[in-house]
Amino acid sequence: MASPTSAPARRRAPRASADAGGRRRPLRRDGAWPLLFAGPLVAGIAVFYLWPVVQTAWFSLTTSEVFGGATFSGLDNYRQLFTDPLLYRSLANTLVYTGVVLLGIPIAVYLASLLNLPGLRFASFYRVLYFLPYVAMPTAVAMVWRVIYNGDFGLLNYVLGLVGIDGPYWISTPGAAILAVSVVGLWSSLGFSMIVVAAGLKNIPPEYYEAAELDGASRFRQFRSITVPLLSPSIFFLLVVTVIASFQLFDLLYAILGNANPALTQSMSLVYFFYQAGFVSNDKGYAAAIAMVIFAIIGVTTAVQFRLQRRWAQGG
Amino acid sequence: MTTTGTRPARRPRGALATTVALLLVTTACGGGSGSGGGGGGGASEEYSAPDSDLSASLTYSVWDQTQVDSIQQNIAGFQEQYPDVDVSVDVTPFGEYWTKLQTQASSGTLPDLFWMNGPNFQLYASNDFLAPLTGAVEAGDVDPANYPESLIDLYTYDDVEYGVPKDFDTIAIWANRAIFEQAGVPVPEGDWTWEEFQSTAAQISQALGDQGVYGAAGGMDGQTTYYDTIYQAGGSVIEDGESAYDTPEAQAGIDFWRELIESGGSPTMAQLTDTTADQWFTSGKLGMYWGGSWFRAALSDSAVADDVVALPLPTGQEQATVIHGVSNVVAASSDQKQAAQALQVYLASEDAQRQLGEAGSVIPAYTGTQDAFVASMPDADLQVFLDALDYAQPLPVSENTAEWNALEVELLPQAFSGAEPVEEVTTELAQRMDTVLAEG
Numbered sequence: 141m142a143s144p145t146s147a148p149a150r151r152r153a154p155r156a157s158a159d160a161g162g163r164r165r166p167l168r169r170d171g172a173w174p175l176l177f178a179g180p181l182v183a184g185i186a187v188f189y190l191w192p193v194v195q196t197a198w199f200s201l202t203t204s205e206v207f208g209g210a211t212f213s214g215l216d217n218y219r220q221l222f223t224d225p226l227l228y229r230s231l232a233n234t235l236v237y238t239g240v241v242l243l244g245i246p247i248a249v250y251l252a253s254l255l256n257l258p259g260l261r262f263a264s265f266y267r268v269l270y271f272l273p274y275v276a277m278p279t280a281v282a283m284v285w286r287v288i289y290n291g292d293f294g295l296l297n298y299v300l301g302l303v304g305i306d307g308p309y310w311i312s313t314p315g316a317a318i319l320a321v322s323v324v325g326l327w328s329s330l331g332f333s334m335i336v337v338a339a340g341l342k343n344i345p346p347e348y349y350e351a352a353e354l355d356g357a358s359r360f361r362q363f364r365s366i367t368v369p370l371l372s373p374s375i376f377f378l379l380v381v382t383v384i385a386s387f388q389l390f391d392l393l394y395a396i397l398g399n400a401n402p403a404l405t406q407s408m409s410l411v412y413f414f415y416q417a418g419f420v421s422n423d424k425g426y427a428a429a430i431a432m433v434i435f436a437i438i439g440v441t442t443a444v445q446f447r448l449q450r451r452w453a454q455g456g
Numbered sequence: 457m458t459t460t461g462t463r464p465a466r467r468p469r470g471a472l473a474t475t476v477a478l479l480l481v482t483t484a485c486g487g488g489s490g491s492g493g494g495g496g497g498g499a500s501e502e503y504s505a506p507d508s509d510l511s512a513s514l515t516y517s518v519w520d521q522t523q524v525d526s527i528q529q530n531i532a533g534f535q536e537q538y539p540d541v542d543v544s545v546d547v548t549p550f551g552e553y554w555t556k557l558q559t560q561a562s563s564g565t566l567p568d569l570f571w572m573n574g575p576n577f578q579l580y581a582s583n584d585f586l587a588p589l590t591g592a593v594e595a596g597d598v599d600p601a602n603y604p605e606s607l608i609d610l611y612t613y614d615d616v617e618y619g620v621p622k623d624f625d626t627i628a629i630w631a632n633r634a635i636f637e638q639a640g641v642p643v644p645e646g647d648w649t650w651e652e653f654q655s656t657a658a659q660i661s662q663a664l665g666d667q668g669v670y671g672a673a674g675g676m677d678g679q680t681t682y683y684d685t686i687y688q689a690g691g692s693v694i695e696d697g698e699s700a701y702d703t704p705e706a707q708a709g710i711d712f713w714r715e716l717i718e719s720g721g722s723p724t725m726a727q728l729t730d731t732t733a734d735q736w737f738t739s740g741k742l743g744m745y746w747g748g749s750w751f752r753a754a755l756s757d758s759a760v761a762d763d764v765v766a767l768p769l770p771t772g773q774e775q776a777t778v779i780h781g782v783s784n785v786v787a788a789s790s791d792q793k794q795a796a797q798a799l800q801v802y803l804a805s806e807d808a809q810r811q812l813g814e815a816g817s818v819i820p821a822y823t824g825t826q827d828a829f830v831a832s833m834p835d836a837d838l839q840v841f842l843d844a845l846d847y848a849q850p851l852p853v854s855e856n857t858a859e860w861n862a863l864e865v866e867l868l869p870q871a872f873s874g875a876e877p878v879e880e881v882t883t884e885l886a887q888r889m890d891t892v893l894a895e896g
Contacts, residue, residue: 207583208562290730292668292723312729400676401729402869419555421859421892 193435199428206422217429227433229406230413233318237409238386240322241329245378248333253367255334256341267338274331282395285324286311289396311397314406321393321407325386333378340374341367376449380442387438390415410434503591503797511540512795517570518545519553522753526815533811534802541795561585566787568796572619574610574780574850575857581613582855587786587793589617589800597801603821606850607781619783620804621821623812625749626844627680627769627777629672634763635743639663644767650688650712653744653770657721660743671721672744673733674713674872676865679778679851680746684769685709687776693852697893699860702886708772710871711878718874725869749819749841752833764833766840779848781821860889 200217202210221227251270255263273281288295291309300307310320344366352362368375390411397404408416411434418427518527524547531543546567548556554576560566566585580586592598598620600608607621636643639660644652657671675681678693686693689712691705700706716722723736737745738758745751746769755761769777784803786796802808809822819829819841830838854860863885871881 206579207558207585286730292727292731294730309726309730312726398729400865402676402725402865402873403729405866416862420862422856 196428196431196435199425200432202425202428204424210425213425217426220426221429221433226405226408226413227430230408230410231437233407234387234389234409236318237322237325237389238383240319241325241382241386242379244326244330244333245375245382247326248330248337248378249368249371249375251330252334252337252341253363256338267334270334271331273328276328278328278391279395281324281328282392285320286396289320312401312403314403317397317401317403317407321389321396324396325389325392328392329382329385333382336374336378337371340371344370376445380445383441383445384438387411387434387441410437503595503597504794505595505597505801506538506794506798508538509540510538510795510798512792513542514544514569514792514796514799515567516543516545516799517553517557517567518547519550519571520817521547521549522817523812523815526812526817529811529815530803530808531799533808534799537802538795538798541799543799564789566789568790568792569784569786569799571622571782572611572785573782574853575861577611577619577783577785578613578853578855578857580785581616581618585788586618587788587790587797589620592797592801593617598804602806602823603804604779604781604823604845604848606779606848607783607821610780610850610853611783611785619785620800621781621783622803622809623818624779624781624821624845625819626779626841626848627684627746627748628840628844629767629769630737630745630747630751630755631765631767632737632740632743632760632763633765634760635660635664635669635740639669639743641743643765647768647775648770650685650770650772654712654716654719654721657716657744658719661720661722665720669741670723670736670743672716672746673722673728673736673742674716674725675728675733675746676725676869678861678864679780680748682710682713682868683778683852684746684776685712685772687778687849688769688772688774690773692849694854694893697854699886699889699893701882701889705773707878707882710868710882712772713872714874714878717872725873749829749838752829752836752838753817756833761833762835764836766837768840768844775847777844777848778851779845780851854893856892856895859892863888863892 199210201212201214203213203216204210254260255266260266287293289310291297291307291312294307294310296310297307308316310316348366348370349362352366357365388411389409393407393409393412394415397407401407410430414427414430414434417423417430516527516531518524524545527545531545534543535541553571557566557570557576561580561583572580572586589598593600600617600620603621604624607624608617611617611619611621631643633643640663641656641659644656653672660669660671683693686706686709689705689708691703691707691709692700693706694700695703701710713722717724722728723731728736733742733745734747734751734754736742737747738755738760740760744767755764769775784800786793786800790796804822806822806825809820810825810828812818813820813825813828816828816832819826826842830842832838867881867885867888870876871878
């Protein structure tokens with residue numbers, strides 16, 4: 141989010157210097173203070189985020205030993221990676237997961253609007269109810285869902301059985317497993333999305349709705365023409381955050397499927413693939429290459445989203 | 457017992473081990489990997505039992521919280537001899553233990569003394585992170601003859617011993633007598649064959665299938681299932697540094713489980729993923745569970761504890777079971793090696809081992825100190841696990857065990873379920889495993 145704000149600032153700079161050289165002086169007078177205040181944060185980010193990115197980029201060009209030590213091997217890791225079927229399978233799985241979890245955004249908008257209806261009783265109770273999964277530990281959530289999904293004794297197949305459907309072994313059948321994990325991901329992200337949307341809703345002045353009602357707009361028309369457009373910043377924020385989080389799917393998958401699951405290879409996500417290479421096979425160089433690919437995918441996706449948002453915001 | 461009885465099994469769990477002592481005589485610092493940590497152990501140091509006024513402060517890393525009490529008792533015994541040696545016990549849960557150890561090894565900060573298991577041993581030994589046991593053996597402070605031979609082999613690399621087993625575990629069948637009775641099938645006595653096992657399992661499944669009860673179960677844990685049958689078929693998993701999965705013997709060992717599932721004697725692989733074999737057993741839904749001696753701890757708290765009896769594994773071409781055990785090893789980089797080795801030697805002693813056995817959580821490795829284990833469930837005939845020492849084979853390991861373990865998990869389920877022919881699956885597994893072993 142830094143880039144959209146800093147770009148206009150740069151463009152404005154020449155104008156500013158033209159009308160008053162003095163504009164810059166306050167900065168100079170502040171001396172080292174700004175640096176001092178921003179310093180700890182910048183240093184922290186540099187040491188714990190930026191430097192590791194640089195290092196990972198370097199490691200991805202090396203073949204590493206288990207206990208450290210690495211030899212430069214150029215693009216070998218990438219060459220191997222792009223011919224590895226696991227990369228494409230895990231990418232596809234990650235996209236499936238992301239797609240399903242993104243469905244949570246419209247659902248969250250809909251549910252938050254319902255919760256926002258004037259005169260709804262127990263509104264905060266419902267809000268807590270929806271938010272609880274988000275504060276629960278993913279591993280604990282996963283344990284509960286493992287039981288629900290259990291093919292022989294699980295709640296889900298029991299309920300399906302009541303209506304005559306013979307449910308599969310959800311978490312050990314390739315294909316079903318990633319969907320099962322996605323649904324849990326959707327369910328646990330719903331609470332967070334709803335809170336964000338609810339905050340956005342509170343910022344819409346009630347007068348708009350009153351005016352629309354006087355003009356005879358239906359509830360649905362109000363939702364479509366007032367709520368959704370005015371929520372677009374919140375929705376956009378959710379879109380970016382959800383996509384980034386979904387691409388980093390690991391703990392939920394690991395905890396639900398376990399590491400001795402026959403469906404695992406067909407169901408792994410990109411980050412699981414990274415984990416497998418780096419911490420099971422101890423091939424840190426290869427893992428770094430996978431990490432760089434994930435980094436690039438998230439970076440490009442996010443950049444595209446910002447692009448679209450600019451157009452979208454202006455058009456709306 | 458090993459790690460935590462409840463978590464179904466990751467293989468290394470195992471047991472614990474014995475202790476050992478050591479010292480270096482050369483270990484060849486070979487292998488490259490410049491990793492700073494180990495190194496060194498050159499020929500310059502000689503093992504000698506320290507004087508009792510030795511003063512030192514040691515760190516001892518382990519992963520099983522349930523054994524800490526008995527370890528503290530062991531240490532108290534050690535301090536009667538060496539009152540000025542402080543030992544702090546550092547417990548890290550099994551899952552994180554190896555990640556942490558790897559980091560410590562890379563940065564040259566390994567604990568003075570720590571637990572080692574079979575799957576990880578060669579990785580550390582080949583990178584010179586461990587101090588050899590040779591000195592203590594030559595000085596007569598540790599006699600390898602007192603411990604199961606296959607465990608001594610497990611902790612020998614390039615003909616150099618590094619760890620003395622602290623405890624061990626073997627595999628046998630845990631059988632639920634109540635289920636046998638209900639099914640009208642007699643509980644087998646003494647040694648039996650593969651065919652007898654298969655038909656017993658199928659009979660129980662047939663008799664009690666409508667109640668959701670199965671005769672036996674396979675699973676994805678090689679140590680407790682298919683490694684045993686591969687050995688029983690006369691095969692092995694690794695032979696001379698190469699995969700032996702493409703041999704007829706290993707294929708027979710894998711086929712055993714396919715047949716069991718096909719006959720209905722076992723739940724399917726999908727069922728066993730959702731509900732693991734030990735869960736089927738402790739819920740009273742499984743007649744026979746192939747499990748390790750460590751399972752006793754989890755079992756004794758379960759509803760079926762009173763009905764349980766241990767049976768020997770069936771015999772194929774030969775009789776076999778997989779043995780594993782944890783050992784104590786000293787870091788080559790320790791700057792208090794003399795004290796660490798003294799503790800290693802003490803923990804391997806008969807007194808310390810007996811104390812460990814009486815604490816009850818594991819089977820101590822020192823021959824003759826294991827009675828407490830058998831006595832802990834007098835009606836379950838736990839002697840079977842000790843008798844198995846006669847025909848025990850070591851857990852198959854290499855320098856990069858985890859890597860081909862992942863291949864087994866990826867490929868073997870297709871063979872067990874009958875989705876693909878055993879021969880094709882094992883041939884592919886052997887090829888890919890050879891690639892991994894060559895890199896190792």
